[in-house]
Amino acid sequence: MEYPSKLIENAVLELARLPGIGRKTALRLALHLLKAQTETTVSLAEALAKMRFDITYCRTCHSISDSEECGICANKLRDHGTVCVVSDVRDVIAIENTGQYQGVYHVLGGVISPIEGIGPADLNIDSLVSRAGADDSEIHEIILAISPTMEGDTTAFYLSRRLRDLPKVNLSTIARGIPMGGELEYADEITLGRSIVERQRQAR
């Protein structure tokens, strides 16, 4: 595609490097910014740069934070004995939005993926093991909330091996099964099979 201006071409190419944004969408975004007030572009550019430079990570759970300790780890009302292990900050936000979880988190920063060259040493796994194995640790349960992909399952398996020497800590995983509103006939066979094998006794 030819662009009428080098400036717009640069902006389009930079925007198109973002995930899920192609050249056409990037052009639409660039032209939108050109039509909007100058402030719109300035505040967007400033917010992005400020986020990139000023953000810190919680020293305990490695979640994104504005200070050394994130709001969840600093909250005395949360259950610090239960740690939910997730691969990404997005998962923390998703679980927080359910309003169903009162424990704390541990963000791995990814999953083990030999293809992408990500090994256990590249993730926040050692800090989880030392956090759970510390003498003054009050952790009694670690929930593995990692997406059930090939890489996710590998990571979960590796974690369970690393954590099995901690007798005080119970390991659990989030429940798998038919999602709410899901139709049985459209569920894949593995999910449906597991939902039958791991059926839940109904309270009555």
Add this chain to the structure above:
Amino acid sequence: MEYPSKLIENAVLELARLPGIGRKTALRLALHLLKAQTETTVSLAEALAKMRFDITYCRTCHSISDSEECGICANKLRDHGTVCVVSDVRDVIAIENTGQYQGVYHVLGGVISPIEGIGPADLNIDSLVSRAGADDSEIHEIILAISPTMEGDTTAFYLSRRLRDLPKVNLSTIARGIPMGGELEYADEITLGRSIVERQRQAR
């Protein structure tokens, strides 16, 4: 949605002001930038700000340009007697990509839309009339290439009224009809009807 950091919340809110980008996509983009190298964010922010501040518009056709005269208007090899009137710079890029047009352009900067409060005076219409009506004008054809929406048709009608006092200038519109690869049975009635009424004699 609650965000673990004010910095990321700001970036997400700014990104979500872009057209077609919701909060979830914005969060994905922000987290992508956090994971990528700092330079990615810096060059994106710089490209956007530079585009917004440094871009100019061609004094003749009002298209986006890096200088006072855009590359198309400055090109002596183009047919300066034929002017294609479009609402937006995106249309210029789209028509240029076809490689089928050798004339020049005139960018209106939008269409007449009473609902959005856009009247003829807000568009580059006066400059088109004076450009076509100038004593030294070599313009002999004006092609109205405006999307056939309610607002687009209103704009085209208004333009044809403003331009009818120029006897030397022929007015035309882009051909309407069944798009290439389109199935007749799925075409809407108006398009199909016009494609029959305005059928083209086949060369043989």
